[in-house]
Amino acid sequence: xxxxxxxxxxxxSVMRKIVERSLRQANLNLSQVxxxxxxxxxxxxxxxxxxxxxxxxxxxxxxxxxxFVKHLPTVENAKGTPVVMITTEGSENxxxxxLSAGAxxxxxxxxxxDLVSSQISSVLEGKK
Amino acid sequence: MTGQENQxxxxxxxxxxxxxxxxxxxxxxxxxxxxxxPSSEPVSGDGLNITSMVGLAGSVYGLLSLxxxxxxxxxxxxxxxxxxxxxVENTRLDAVGxxxxxxxxxxxxxxxxMGNGCKLSVPTVIVGEDYSLRALTNDCSIDVTVxxxxxxxxxxxxLNQ
Numbered sequence: 660x661x662x663x664x665x666x667x668x669x670x671x672s673v674m675r676k677i678v679e680r681s682l683r684q685a686n687l688n689l690s691q692v693x694x695x696x697x698x699x700x701x702x703x704x705x706x707x708x709x710x711x712x713x714x715x716x717x718x719x720x721x722x723x724x725x726x727f728v729k730h731l732p733t734v735e736n737a738k739g740t741p742v743v744m745i746t747t748e749g750s751e752n753x754x755x756x757x758l759s760a761g762a763x764x765x766x767x768x769x770x771x772x773d774l775v776s777s778q779i780s781s782v783l784e785g786k787k
Numbered sequence: 788m789t790g791q792e793n794q795x796x797x798x799x800x801x802x803x804x805x806x807x808x809x810x811x812x813x814x815x816x817x818x819x820x821x822x823x824x825p826s827s828e829p830v831s832g833d834g835l836n837i838t839s840m841v842g843l844a845g846s847v848y849g850l851l852s853l854x855x856x857x858x859x860x861x862x863x864x865x866x867x868x869x870x871x872x873x874x875v876e877n878t879r880l881d882a883v884g885x886x887x888x889x890x891x892x893x894x895x896x897x898x899x900x901m902g903n904g905c906k907l908s909v910p911t912v913i914v915g916e917d918y919s920l921r922a923l924t925n926d927c928s929i930d931v932t933v934x935x936x937x938x939x940x941x942x943x944x945x946l947n948q
Contacts, residue, residue: 670909671879671888676868677818718888718909747892752903767896768889770818 662690663783665679668701668727669716669745674768678714678745678775685776698727701732709736712783715762717746717753728760741782743772800927803898803944807851808931814886815935819866823933823940830932832940838920839881839887840911843895846904849946850922851894853887859938870895884910890942905916923947 665677665682675694682689693708695701699716699722713731718726724744731737743764744757754765764782766775808823815821835854843849853864857879864875864882888910895905914934924943931942 669886671881673867673878673885675866676878679870718907722907747889747907749892749896750903750905768892769814771817 662688663711664691665689666693666695666701666704666710666713668695668698668713668724670696671720672727681772681775684772685779687779698722698724701727702730705736707736710740713740713742714745715742717744717748725756725760731761743778743782789798804929804931805945806897807894807942808930808933810897811890812931813893814889819863821866821935823935826932826934826939830941832941836914836916836943837883839883839909839910840888841891842908843891844906847946849944851887851891853883853890854941855883856938858888858941859935862936862938877905880912884912
């Protein structure tokens with residue numbers, strides 16, 4: 660896959676690092692990685708940067724992942740950008756809520772780099 | 788750390804102990820590349836000076852906690868991030884919080900009916916041993932002790948249903 664700009668949204672700095680590492684282990688060619696600690700911070704990043712993919716946690720303080728995804732259609736830089744939720748919330752309700760809100764994929768923690776790779780690949784291929 | 792008096796778990800709740808252990812094993816295996824082993828001897832809790840807690844709210848509510856030593860926390864962070872032990876001083880508490888969060892999520896998804904009707908709080912981490920913990924629950928309390936690279940870790944759940 661070509662150069663990809665990614666925004667990783669998670670309140671845990673450790674998890675942001677792990678997600679980035681998993682993307683690299685999945686042989687994604689990351690040209691730029693932006694980080695945000697919650698949905699509100701992520702919207703600030705998107706106000707000035709355009710990305711190819713957003714990976715987002717659900718349970719976060721200030722603005723959670725579902726609320727963040729609902730805001731995205733109003734953000735010029737995020738229009739058409741696929742969002743994949745990465746979260747400990749693996750229940751059917753949460754998956755349905757996330758997909759209804761506009762997420763394209765859903766990865767449940769704990770995860771393996773292989774799982775990340777297959778999910779991200781299918782989401783990015785669907786974007787083409 | 789001292790806790791409230793342990794309630795006697797029901798037979799149904801006793802069956803949750805192996806589920807909790809399995810949930811922890813899966814998290815450590817997938818995210819840390821480490822295998823947890825059963826503890827053959829009782830663990831007192833002395834020296835386990837880092838506690839992470841995640842609240843559960845919904846059809847079942849209560850608290851899931853993880854207690855470990857500083858060395859164990861550093862090792863967790865090191866394995867999760869693939870970094871040297873000397874580089875994880877600032878991230879080990881965050882790592883322990885995330886591990887507890889993932890174990891709680893994994894646990895509730897394995898208990899029939901709990902996944903959809905129960906939400907998790909963001910994790911809280913306490914450093915120190917000299918404190919009392921009282922969760923506003925009185926239904927059951929289950930402890931599971933495992934060894935992580937020889938270091939004891941105690942997972943506890945205190946629940947109301």
